[in-house]
Amino acid sequence: MPRQADHDQRRRQIAEAVWRLAGRGGLEDVTLRQVAAEAGVSVRLVQYYFGSRDGLLLTALEILDADAEQRAHARVTALGADAGPRAILRNILLELLPLDRERRTRHLVHAAYFLRFLRDPALAREARDAPLALEELVAALIGRGRPADPVSPAVDTRSEAAFLLAGAHGLRAGVLLGQRSAEQAVALLDLQLDRVFGTAGSRSVVPAESRDG
Numbered sequence: 370m371p372r373q374a375d376h377d378q379r380r381r382q383i384a385e386a387v388w389r390l391a392g393r394g395g396l397e398d399v400t401l402r403q404v405a406a407e408a409g410v411s412v413r414l415v416q417y418y419f420g421s422r423d424g425l426l427l428t429a430l431e432i433l434d435a436d437a438e439q440r441a442h443a444r445v446t447a448l449g450a451d452a453g454p455r456a457i458l459r460n461i462l463l464e465l466l467p468l469d470r471e472r473r474t475r476h477l478v479h480a481a482y483f484l485r486f487l488r489d490p491a492l493a494r495e496a497r498d499a500p501l502a503l504e505e506l507v508a509a510l511i512g513r514g515r516p517a518d519p520v521s522p523a524v525d526t527r528s529e530a531a532f533l534l535a536g537a538h539g540l541r542a543g544v545l546l547g548q549r550s551a552e553q554a555v556a557l558l559d560l561q562l563d564r565v566f567g568t569a570g571s572r573s574v575v576p577a578e579s580r581d582g
Contacts, residue, residue: 376418379410379414379418380418380419380432381432382409382410383404383405383410383414383415383419383425384428384429384432384433386404386405386407386408387404387425387426387429388429388433388474388478389407390403390404390407391477391478391482392474392477392478395481395485396426396481396482396484396485397484399422400422401415401416401422401425404425423489423491426482426492427492427496430482430496433475433478433479436475437464437475440464440471441460441461441464444460444463444464445457445460445461453514454510454511454513454514455562455566455568457510458507458510458511458562459558459559459562461503461506461507461510462507462533462534462537462558462562463555463558465534465537465538465541466537466541466544466551466554466555466558467541467551473545476545477545482496504527504530504531504534505530507529507533507534508526508527508529508530509526511524511529511530511565511566512526514565514566519566519567519568520566520567521567524565529565532561533562533565536557536561537558540558541554
């Protein structure tokens with residue numbers, strides 16, 4: 370009987386085929402046959418592991434997000450046990466920006482999924498109803514900034530978490546489109562963290578339209 374590791378490897382092989390198709394041409398019309406050909410396996414094997422096309426797309430996205438979570442955890446762990454909530458939160462938010470090849474590829478795949486969800490209410494519902502775990506984590510880290518970091522008691526942690534995540538997603542789109550450099554996006558993110566954690570000072574950001582000037 371095949372080992373679980375073999376099953377996991379085969380599922381990943383097929384999921385990576387979905388990611389490559391998403392990055393090259395989107396997911397609006399992708400079929401099980403196309404995924405099978407890209408992965409170098411039979412359609413029957415794809416159906417065995419994932420069932421329907423919707424099951425395949427959603428599970429491939431779950432695997433992609435699990436990879437991102439593991440990488441974020443590794444980067445936070447590398448900060449050391451003495452890292453404060455601001456440093457931890459900064460590293461988590463940086464995972465949402467296309468700062469290297471791996472993150473850029475991941476975010477392009479996410480963009481393809483976003484377009485697919487817009488056209489498919491059933492798939493969109495699955496994604497929309499997922500727990501807002503990342504927002505809850507960000508809110509908890511902001512809350513931990515009291516009193517270690519000077520986060521004002523008046524700060525609504527959940528609202529700030531939602532704003533920071535929305536801002537990071539917007540910056541991600543700007544970097545992918547070439548409207549901003551990665552460095553400018555990071556600097557803008559730092560400005561917002563300075564504001565939340567009460568450490569705002571003389572940090573400045575060159576406007577996007579002036580980056581070549």
